[in-house]
Amino acid sequence: MIGRDVPHGWVRERCSAYLSGELADAERQAFESHLAGCATCRAEVREVDQLVAALRSLPIPMPPCTFELTPAQAAQAERHRSWLWPLLPSLASGMATLLFLVVLVDVGGQVVGAPRASAPAPAAAQATAPGTEPRSLRAPAAGAPAPAAAQPAAPQAGKSTASDSAVAQNTSNATTAPAQPAAPMPIFMPPAMRRPAEGRLAWEAPLLLVLAGTAVASWAWRRRTRRRSLG
Amino acid sequence: MAEAQRGNLGAFNELVRRHQGTAYAIALRMTGDEDLAADIAQDAFIAAYQRITSLRGVFRPWLCRIVVNGCYDALRKRKPEVSLESLQDADDGHSIGEQALGLADPSQGPEDRALQAELRRGLQRALASLPEGQRAVVVLVDVQGLSYQEAAEALRCELGTLKSRLNRARLRLRGELSGLLGRQQQGEQ
Numbered sequence: 559m560i561g562r563d564v565p566h567g568w569v570r571e572r573c574s575a576y577l578s579g580e581l582a583d584a585e586r587q588a589f590e591s592h593l594a595g596c597a598t599c600r601a602e603v604r605e606v607d608q609l610v611a612a613l614r615s616l617p618i619p620m621p622p623c624t625f626e627l628t629p630a631q632a633a634q635a636e637r638h639r640s641w642l643w644p645l646l647p648s649l650a651s652g653m654a655t656l657l658f659l660v661v662l663v664d665v666g667g668q669v670v671g672a673p674r675a676s677a678p679a680p681a682a683a684q685a686t687a688p689g690t691e692p693r694s695l696r697a698p699a700a701g702a703p704a705p706a707a708a709q710p711a712a713p714q715a716g717k718s719t720a721s722d723s724a725v726a727q728n729t730s731n732a733t734t735a736p737a738q739p740a741a742p743m744p745i746f747m748p749p750a751m752r753r754p755a756e757g758r759l760a761w762e763a764p765l766l767l768v769l770a771g772t773a774v775a776s777w778a779w780r781r782r783t784r785r786r787s788l789g
Numbered sequence: 790m791a792e793a794q795r796g797n798l799g800a801f802n803e804l805v806r807r808h809q810g811t812a813y814a815i816a817l818r819m820t821g822d823e824d825l826a827a828d829i830a831q832d833a834f835i836a837a838y839q840r841i842t843s844l845r846g847v848f849r850p851w852l853c854r855i856v857v858n859g860c861y862d863a864l865r866k867r868k869p870e871v872s873l874e875s876l877q878d879a880d881d882g883h884s885i886g887e888q889a890l891g892l893a894d895p896s897q898g899p900e901d902r903a904l905q906a907e908l909r910r911g912l913q914r915a916l917a918s919l920p921e922g923q924r925a926v927v928v929l930v931d932v933q934g935l936s937y938q939e940a941a942e943a944l945r946c947e948l949g950t951l952k953s954r955l956n957r958a959r960l961r962l963r964g965e966l967s968g969l970l971g972r973q974q975q976g977e978q
Contacts, residue, residue, distance in 0.1 A: 574959055575956070609962055609963050621813040621827065622813075624806070625812070625830050626834075627798060627802060629798065636839075638839065
């Protein structure tokens with residue numbers, strides 16, 4: 559319930575809403591009871607009302623000429639028409655599909671990859687790229703459970719950022735302890751590249767499929783638009 | 790509109806004829822410069838022709854958005870000259886023709902006409918002193934009579950934001966024109 563003694567600021571904020579009849583009953587009553595006792599606000603509301611009436615009564619100026627497009631202007635506009643505008647809908651849907659697929663492959667890959675990652679440490683270590691092996695082996699607790707191993711490994715990376723270690727930790731959490739040597743990877747790697755790739759879709763495949771689909775959809779859209787404009 | 794979207798120039802020009810008054814009026818009230826307003830309106834229709842295939846909603850608010858954006862760009866480019874100064878020249882009838890802004894109304898008596906002309910000149914000057922965002926809301930809603938929904942669509946903002954911006958702009962205009970509005974009220978009584 560709104561009290562009868564509302565401040566001036568409260569009234570000023572609702573001035574336009576009051577004039578256009580948008581206030582709820584309780585608010586309108588509070589507004590009007592404030593106006594009844596406040597000459598300043600009453601004058602202000604009246605002047606705003608006058609102002610709106612004056613603005614509405616301003617005559618519409620006549621354009622000095624017509625702005626219709628001549629065939630020459632239209633042809634020039636066609637030539638400069640950005641190829642991007644008609645493609646935007648298909649590009650947007652293509653990007654959304656791509657994002658969805660990347661997430662799907664990532665999540666699916668982690669679920670499929672989980673039992674395999676429970677292999678003993680040496681096997682997992684062999685599966686990693688040779689370049690990452692020395693650093694992983696230098697980690698003080700290479701065979702220890704995931705969090706314990708990921709944390710000492712982070713300082714080893716020297717210049718690795720917080721997000722790098724977060725990626726490393728996520729990977730190590732997903733793959734459990736023995737897969738640890740491959741975990742503290744300093745840069746972001748696509749999921750399929752972080753795991754052995756045999757028997758699984760490569761990361762690039764869905765991307766290429768989506769891009770091809772987008773291109774075909776865009777081509778079809780342009781073709782349809784052009785045919786319509788000719789017809 | 791569907792025909793215009795299929796590239797039919799005649800159908801597009803029908804839309805131009807229907808909306809060119811609105812486009813020019815918005816540009817003129819936003820910039821206070823007839824030549825600039827005509828350029829903005831013409832450019833807006835060319836841009837609309839180029840992009841009409843991407844239009845998924847109603848034509849008028851979409852066109853208003855193109856015009857308002859054109860005004861923002863033009864005012865930004867013209868910033869060193871400051872539009873307010875050019876509008877103040879209108880007192881002497883230099884920068885803007887009084888006829889164009891509707892400052893003179895021949896159907897009234899001499900005193901009323903003088904007061905009305907003064908009020909309208911004051912209105913245009915006060916409009917020019919508003920920040921561009923607030924000016925656009927007042928021009929679209931109060932001068933051009935767009936609905937809140939259409940104006941929010943044209944300015945790409947939430948309905949609540951639009952309403953509070955409109956209220957702030959009106960209070961500010963009222964502050965600028967307080968003396969004139971008071972005199973007009975006395976004249977009416």
